[in-house]
Amino acid sequence: MVVVLMLLLGGFASLVWTPFPADGLDVGATLQGPDGRHWLGTDQLGRDILSMTMRGTLTSFVVAAVAALIAVIAGGPVGYVAAHFPRAGRAASSGGHFMALFPAMVVAIVLATVFEASSLTAMLAIGTAGIPGMARVVRDGFQRFEGRDYLAASRLAGLDNSEIAWRHTYPAVLALVGAQVLVQMGMGVLAEATLAFVGLGAQSPTNSLGLILKDAQGYAALNPLPAVVPGLIVLTLAAALTYSGDQLRKTTSTELDPGTVDVDA
Amino acid sequence: MIWFALRKLLGLVVTLMVATTLVFFVLELTPGSTAGEPGSFARWVGQVLVGNFGKSVSRGTAVGSAISEALAVSLPLAVIAILMAVALGTGAGLLAARRPDGPLDRSLLALGQIGAAIPEFWLGMLLALVISGVLRLLPSGGFVQWGDNAVGALSSLILPALAVAVPHAPAVARVVRGGRARLSGSALIGGARARGLTAQQARQRHGLRNAALPVLANLRSILPSVLVATLAVETVFYLPGLGRLLFDAAQAHDVPLVRGGLVVFLVLLAGTRFIVDLATGVVDPRLRVWRNA
Numbered sequence: 001m002v003v004v005l006m007l008l009l010g011g012f013a014s015l016v017w018t019p020f021p022a023d024g025l026d027v028g029a030t031l032q033g034p035d036g037r038h039w040l041g042t043d044q045l046g047r048d049i050l051s052m053t054m055r056g057t058l059t060s061f062v063v064a065a066v067a068a069l070i071a072v073i074a075g076g077p078v079g080y081v082a083a084h085f086p087r088a089g090r091a092a093s094s095g096g097h098f099m100a101l102f103p104a105m106v107v108a109i110v111l112a113t114v115f116e117a118s119s120l121t122a123m124l125a126i127g128t129a130g131i132p133g134m135a136r137v138v139r140d141g142f143q144r145f146e147g148r149d150y151l152a153a154s155r156l157a158g159l160d161n162s163e164i165a166w167r168h169t170y171p172a173v174l175a176l177v178g179a180q181v182l183v184q185m186g187m188g189v190l191a192e193a194t195l196a197f198v199g200l201g202a203q204s205p206t207n208s209l210g211l212i213l214k215d216a217q218g219y220a221a222l223n224p225l226p227a228v229v230p231g232l233i234v235l236t237l238a239a240a241l242t243y244s245g246d247q248l249r250k251t252t253s254t255e256l257d258p259g260t261v262d263v264d265a
Numbered sequence: 266m267i268w269f270a271l272r273k274l275l276g277l278v279v280t281l282m283v284a285t286t287l288v289f290f291v292l293e294l295t296p297g298s299t300a301g302e303p304g305s306f307a308r309w310v311g312q313v314l315v316g317n318f319g320k321s322v323s324r325g326t327a328v329g330s331a332i333s334e335a336l337a338v339s340l341p342l343a344v345i346a347i348l349m350a351v352a353l354g355t356g357a358g359l360l361a362a363r364r365p366d367g368p369l370d371r372s373l374l375a376l377g378q379i380g381a382a383i384p385e386f387w388l389g390m391l392l393a394l395v396i397s398g399v400l401r402l403l404p405s406g407g408f409v410q411w412g413d414n415a416v417g418a419l420s421s422l423i424l425p426a427l428a429v430a431v432p433h434a435p436a437v438a439r440v441v442r443g444g445r446a447r448l449s450g451s452a453l454i455g456g457a458r459a460r461g462l463t464a465q466q467a468r469q470r471h472g473l474r475n476a477a478l479p480v481l482a483n484l485r486s487i488l489p490s491v492l493v494a495t496l497a498v499e500t501v502f503y504l505p506g507l508g509r510l511l512f513d514a515a516q517a518h519d520v521p522l523v524r525g526g527l528v529v530f531l532v533l534l535a536g537t538r539f540i541v542d543l544a545t546g547v548v549d550p551r552l553r554v555w556r557n558a
Contacts, residue, residue, distance in 0.1 A: 097280075098280060098283065098284070100489060100534075100538070101280065101284050101489075101531055101534050101535055102284070103489045103490070103493050103534075104493075105493040105496060105497070106493075106527065106530065106531075109511050109512070109515045109523060109527060110288065110291055110292060110515075110523070110527070112515040112516065113292060113295055113514070113515045113518055113519075113520065113523045114291065114292060114294050114295045114518075117515070117516065186382065190382065190384050193384055193386075193387075194384060194385070194386055194497050197386050197497065197500065198386075198496075198497055198500050198508070198512045199512055199516055200512060200515065210386075213386070213387060213390065216390075217390055217501070220390075220394055224394065227390055227391075227394065228391070231384060231387035231390070231391070234384050234387065235379070235382050235383055235384065235387070236382075238382035238384075239378060239379050239381075239382035242378070242381070242382060243378060
């Protein structure tokens, strides 16, 4: 898990605050050159692909993170209510089933039609699609951590309800939410790239790994690198985020809720 | 069984009605949208039910025919992709279950984690570049109509279907492996054998049904993702399917076309879920008990 986190930080750091010193976007000079001064070559407009890739990675992160945030803000309270008010919980369940009909792509299509496609619409689409999942995690988290024996023990020791909440339940649920955030960010990175690729996400001049890949398909015969590298980055980010999330979830489950058998799938 | 099916059907219809209404009214917010408020929704629904989806603003042709042409590409593609994902996943899962926690099992698990993170459209691009471009084994784009050349049409769907299937196979594999590994030593099989069945018979009669359940449940949750991936992959291979139709329509702000296309897609999403639910009901008699909602 540490290795994965390092990979994550590596991706994050090298690309956020060092978007290429020359920031070589739209250099009128070279068109479609392969390697050399431009490590990944230039695209059909002469832009340096390496810089675009770095910026694009940042876009992936930001979009995925904001989307996850949306899911937490909207889904968290829903999950909390569902855990504590059974009838509302059933309604929320049906709502969740209904929302399965609206994956990010569908919401993105609607938003792109009504407004203009952009990384913002992508964020909203991916975020909305993540709400039911997050609500479920929060609800399950509260249900699991609020009936535990050690809570009864704490009460005997003299702690009142709110203290119990703060010391035991909330941190546990928070950890689970964190795990879900990581997993949703992993999926969010994939979704952002896909949406950009089909034209429903970030638009030029905003950089996105999906956009780079879309253009790269055209000149792949001349320069295959831009068709491969951005995809590898998306893959690595998604895999790393999902794996970290799963590890966090498992650790939280086994350490804070002894007696759970690790659910594999 | 009838009650079960009817209940599910009712759920399907209600869900679709709510979803369609939502989509209609949100799309109406598009600047320049034609329909005025009162009565236009009812009118539209009436028209749709008789098959008239209206006219496309961007293309000038009928929406309905555009959609049916697109479906001739997307539906087979989706079906092939699902079959491939289940086949690949089941194969890998059974292999892994042979020796649980053995080296093959562990490496497949790791491979699966990475595989599940592969972007479908990127995989499609790579497949097109390598298999079509370099090896020249399969077409890399375009689509021949079924009527003209069925084999050619089919061959243009193989790579896209594969691109969609690969990232979804690990989920299936995990479920199959879990079910199989749990089953081998279970009391269910032991009890059947004690009653005189051979190992083979016991596995077939009891094992299959019980193992199918988690697979169906998993299928239910990955279907939306598979359908969405199908739309995306069409772009890579220049297939004139529902994906291209919807994306172009959205960019052109063509409300009638988006409306019609989305309704059809929603029907696909809800419909496939319904079919899986029915299949689950067939396999698991416990679900069919009247009171067991």
